[in-house]
Each structure stands twice: as structure tokens, then as C-alpha cells.
Amino acid sequence: MQEIFAQKKKSPYIADKVLRNPKNNIVMVLSKACIYGIQAAIYVASVKDVGYVSIQEISEKLNISFHFLTKVLQQLTQAGILNSYRGPKGGVALAKQSEHISLYNVIAAIDGTDIFTECMLGLPGCGIATPCPAHDSWAEMRSKLFTICHRTTLRDLAEKANQYNVRLANLPLTV
Amino acid sequence: MQEIFAQKKKSPYIADKVLRNPKNNIVMVLSKACIYGIQAAIYVASVKDVGYVSIQEISEKLNISFHFLTKVLQQLTQAGILNSYRGPKGGVALAKQSEHISLYNVIAAIDGTDIFTECMLGLPGCGIATPCPAHDSWAEMRSKLFTICHRTTLRDLAEKANQYNVRLANLPLTV
DNA sequence: AAGATTTAACCCTACTTTGTCTTAAATTAT
DNA sequence: ATAATTTAAGACAAAGTAGGGTTAAATCTT
Numbered sequence: 218m219q220e221i222f223a224q225k226k227k228s229p230y231i232a233d234k235v236l237r238n239p240k241n242n243i244v245m246v247l248s249k250a251c252i253y254g255i256q257a258a259i260y261v262a263s264v265k266d267v268g269y270v271s272i273q274e275i276s277e278k279l280n281i282s283f284h285f286l287t288k289v290l291q292q293l294t295q296a297g298i299l300n301s302y303r304g305p306k307g308g309v310a311l312a313k314q315s316e317h318i319s320l321y322n323v324i325a326a327i328d329g330t331d332i333f334t335e336c337m338l339g340l341p342g343c344g345i346a347t348p349c350p351a352h353d354s355w356a357e358m359r360s361k362l363f364t365i366c367h368r369t370t371l372r373d374l375a376e377k378a379n380q381y382n383v384r385l386a387n388l389p390l391t392v
Numbered sequence: 393m394q395e396i397f398a399q400k401k402k403s404p405y406i407a408d409k410v411l412r413n414p415k416n417n418i419v420m421v422l423s424k425a426c427i428y429g430i431q432a433a434i435y436v437a438s439v440k441d442v443g444y445v446s447i448q449e450i451s452e453k454l455n456i457s458f459h460f461l462t463k464v465l466q467q468l469t470q471a472g473i474l475n476s477y478r479g480p481k482g483g484v485a486l487a488k489q490s491e492h493i494s495l496y497n498v499i500a501a502i503d504g505t506d507i508f509t510e511c512m513l514g515l516p517g518c519g520i521a522t523p524c525p526a527h528d529s530w531a532e533m534r535s536k537l538f539t540i541c542h543r544t545t546l547r548d549l550a551e552k553a554n555q556y557n558v559r560l561a562n563l564p565l566t567v
Numbered sequence: 568a569a570g571a572t573t574t575a576a577c578c579c580t581a582c583t584t585t586g587t588c589t590t591a592a593a594t595t596a597t
Numbered sequence: 598a599t600a601a602t603t604t605a606a607g608a609c610a611a612a613g614t615a616g617g618g619t620t621a622a623a624t625c626t627t
Contacts, residue, residue, distance in 0.1 A: 246421050249615060252513050259525055271573070285616050287574070294574090304624025305572045320526070338427050340559060347559050350434055350552035351495070354540045361536050365529045377525035384515060384522050424585065446603070460586055462604070469604095479594025480602045 251327040253281050254289045255374075256385055258298070258323050262315040262375035263385075269301075269308030279386040289327060296326035315372035324366060333363050426502040428456050429464045430549075431560055433473070433498050437490040437550035438560075444476075444483030454561040464502065471501035490547035499541060508538050 247255075257275050264270055272290060276283040290309055293299040298318055299309045311318065321333075336343030337355040344352075378385050422430075432450050439445055447465060451458040465484055468474040473493055474484045486493065496508070511518030512530035519527075553560050 246507060247512065247514075249514075255526075256513060269573095273573080282616050284618075288576095291575070301574060302624080303572085303574045303622070304626095306625065307573045307623085309574085332421060337422065338431060338560075339422075339424075340562060343559070347557050348552075349559055350549040351430075351544065354544055358537060358540060362533060365533060369526065369529055374525040377523075382522050384518070384524055385513075387515060444603095448603080457586055459588075463606090466605070476604060477594080478592075478602085478604045479596095481595070482593085482603045484604085 246332065247324065248328050250285070250289045250292075251324055253279070253286055254293055254327045255320065255323050256281070257286060257290060257309075258293065258311075258318070258371055259374045259378050259385055261299070261309060261311055262318075262371040263378045267310075269306065269310045271308035274308070281386070292327050293323065296322075298322060298326055311371070315375055316370045318371045319367050320369040320371075320374070321363070321366040323371075333359060333366070421507060422499065423503050425460070425464045425467075426499055428454070428461055429468055429502045430495065430498050431456070432461060432465060432484075433468065433486075433493070433546055434549045434553050434560055436474070436484060436486055437493075437546040438553045442485075444481065444485045446483035449483070456561070467502050468498065471497075473497060473501055486546070490550055491545045493546045494542050495544040495546075495549070496538070496541040498546075508534060508541070 256279050260275055260279060261270050272287050273283060275281070275290075276286045279286075290299060290301070294301045294309065294312075297312055300312045301307070301309045324332075336349050337351045337358075338349045340349050343349045377383055431454050435450055435454060436445050447462050448458060450456070450465075451461045454461075465474060465476070469476045469484065469487075472487055475487045476482070476484045499507075511524050512526045512533075513524045515524050518524045552558055
């Protein structure tokens with residue numbers, strides 16, 4: 218009896234010194250899923266010929282987990298950014314012309330629009346009426362982010378991706 | 393025997409429709425820990441008298457988990473932003489004058505400096521030499537963030553926090 | 568019609584972040 | 598000295614993120 222309970226847990230306790238120890242928490246503006254989605258979208262936009270590009274190819278070229286990427290790209294498909302097709306010669310393709318898909322569209326489809334609207338301190342009703350102390354500074358930030366993400370299209374990014382020495386993923390991009 | 397193994401797991405499987413279902417992933421620029429740290433630092437800076445403020449008081453006023461906040465504030469203490477003192481009348485206090493502690497200092501102590509330096513796509517060596525396609529736009533963003541966080545001090549924020557109708561936490565702040 | 572290919576859906580695991588609780592250590596007050 | 602108070606440190610649980618598989622469904626090729 219007791220041995221069973223004794224062995225039941227085997228907790229993988231991690232030091233926890235202070236707050237799970239220094240700098241394990243890497244904070245990014247975008248989630249991994251979103252970054253992968255952006256990279257994949259740029260990749261698809263940067264490929265010349267018109268057919269569908271298989272997710273397998275994308276995941277290999279960009280060094281992204283195939284299954285995870287599949288789910289991410291499903292989100293883009295459901296958001297109307299990509300079209301997908303099953304079977305041989307299947308894959309994904311842009312649903313619109315690359316100059317009509319903005320970075321904002323892709324981010325919104327995967328991570329949502331919170332980063333474009335939320336208060337720095339995450340306070341639900343932060344706004345002009347009842348602002349948080351950082352409201353003004355942050356509003357300035359957000360509007361810059363909003364502008365940049367709106368005006369940057371997949372075409373812009375794909376064009377840059379095709380330039381010499383520009384990298385799309387961790388490994389040098391070989392289109 | 394078998395019942396024991398049968399009951400061992402009880403997985404809390406969550407739909408996973410597409411990518412762990414839509415919009416569960418709330419992406420923020422700052423971690424919860426960092427937001428709490430900022431709120432607490434502003435609170436301490438906004439309290440008039442000079443003694444130590446107990447973490448219990450801060451957690452109650454700002455509606456933050458006491459134990460979690462304790463760890464966060466330890467990080468600020470270890471970073472030299474706060475002083476802490478045990479025992480009755482103990483608590484935390486700013487280690488420097490509030491106008492000499494920037495938002496950047498607080499963020500760097502808790503979330504690190506990645507958001508101020510990292511590429512939008514998280515590529516390790518993204519820079520002038522081998523940029524990612526979004527490098528230029530993002531560099532512009534980052535520098536704005538950097539500037540804002542550097543020039544904003546705890547004094548600025550504390551002053552605003554003391555204004556009418558400004559909120560520091562989810563609940564109305566009652567200093 | 569049968570087999571191959573490829574996305575979609577589903578299940579599960581590992582790790583990280585957030586949060587709760589307990590015990591230890593420091594310090595003050597009595 | 599003893600008790601009370603308060604941070605520090607540690608164990609652990611719950612929830613979220615990233616990722617790895619398997620099976621199902623659609624579609625093409627033969």
C-alpha cells in the first residue's frame with residue numbers, strides 16, 4: 218500500500234529559487250505559433266509558382282515541427298488567409314494576393330488582437346476614462362505597432378525574404 | 393493492480409480543436425510576474441511615508457496573490473531596486489529614489505531584456521548583416537519601446553497613479 | 568477499385584508560468 | 598527568553614504552450 222503512494226508522485230521539482238530561477242521566462246511579443254505562422258506565410262508568398270505548397274516542405278525548410286505547424290496553418294486557413302487542399306499535390310496556398318494580406322491579419326488570426334488593444338498592465342477597462350498610469354505611453358506604443366503591422370504586407374516581407382542574406386528561419390533560407 | 397494503473401492518469405484533455413482551440417493563448421508583451429512587479433513598484437513609490445510597506449498590504453490593495461508577489465518582489469530586491477526587511481514593521485521599500493528607477497529597470501529585472509533586443513521572429517542572429525524580413529520595421533518598434541521604458545520612471549507613474557480616476561490594479565486603487 | 572499522399576482531427580506528453588501552501592529565518596515587541 | 602510578525606525558500610498543483618504521435622478524411626495516380 219504505502220509503497221504505491223510513496224512512488225506515485227516523483228515530482229520533477231525544479232529549483233524554484235526565487236521565481237523559478239532567473240530568466241527561464243522568455244517573454245516574447247508573439248507566441249511561437251504566431252511566429253511560425255508568419256514565417257510560413259512569408260515562405261508561401263515567396264515561392265514563385267502558383268500551386269499548393271505542402272506543409273511538409275514548409276516545416277522542413279523553416280525547421281518547424283510539422284504537426285504543430287499543421288495546426289497553426291489550419292488557423293490561417295480558417296481565417297481565410299490560406300486555402301488548403303488534401304491529397305497528392307495538395308498543401309496550402311495564399312487565399313488572396315500577397316499584397317492584400319497584412320502582418321496584422323496573420324497575427325490577429327493566431328494570437329488575436331489583444332496586443333493591439335490591451336493596456337500595458339493588462340487592466341480590463343484601461344482607457345481614457347479610467348487609465349492606468351502607463352496608459353499614455355503605452356497607447357503611443359500600440360499605435361506604432363498597429364501602424365507597422367497594418368502597412369506591412371506579405372508581399373513586402375516575401376520580397377525581402379528573397380534578397381541575399383535575408384533569413385526567414387533559424388537556418389539560412391534556401392528557396 | 394490494474395485499477396491502480398487505470399486510475400493513475402486521468403488526463404485533463406482539453407479539446408485541442410485546431411490549436412488548443414481558439415484564443416486560449418492570450419499573448420502579452422509582459423509576463424504576469426512583470427506586470428505585478430510594475431504595479432507593486434508603482435504602489436510602493438506612490439505611498440507617501442518612508443517606512444517599509446508589507447507585501448501583505450500590497451497584495452491586498454492590488455489584488456495579487458501574496459505568495460506569488462513575494463517571489464516577484466524578491467527579484468526586484470535582488471536586482472537592487474527594492475530593499476526588504478523581515479520582522480514586524482518589515483516589508484519592502486524602494487532602494488533608490490523613484491525618479492531614478494525606470495520602467496526599463498523593473499522590466500529587465502523580471503522579464504529580462506529580450507523584448508528590447510529580440511527580432512520579431514525570434515531569430516537568434518537577426519541584425520543588419522543577416523536580417524529577417526521584418527527586421528527594419530521591428531527595429532523601429534523596439535527602439536520606441538526602449539525609449540518609452542527608459543524615460544518613464546517610477547516617479548512619473550506614481551504621480552499619475554495618485555491622480556483621480558487612475559487605476560493601478562483591477563480594482564480601484566485606494567491608497 | 569486500390570494505393571499513395573496530404574490535410575484534419577484527435578490524444579497525449581513535456582515544459583513553462585502562475586498560483587497555493589508550508590516551513591525556515593530574521594527581526595521586533597513584550 | 599518568548600511570542601508575534603514578516604520576508605525567504607521550498608514543495609507542489611493547476612493551467613497554458615509547444616510539440617509528438619495516430620487515425621480519419623479527402624484527393625490524386627495507377
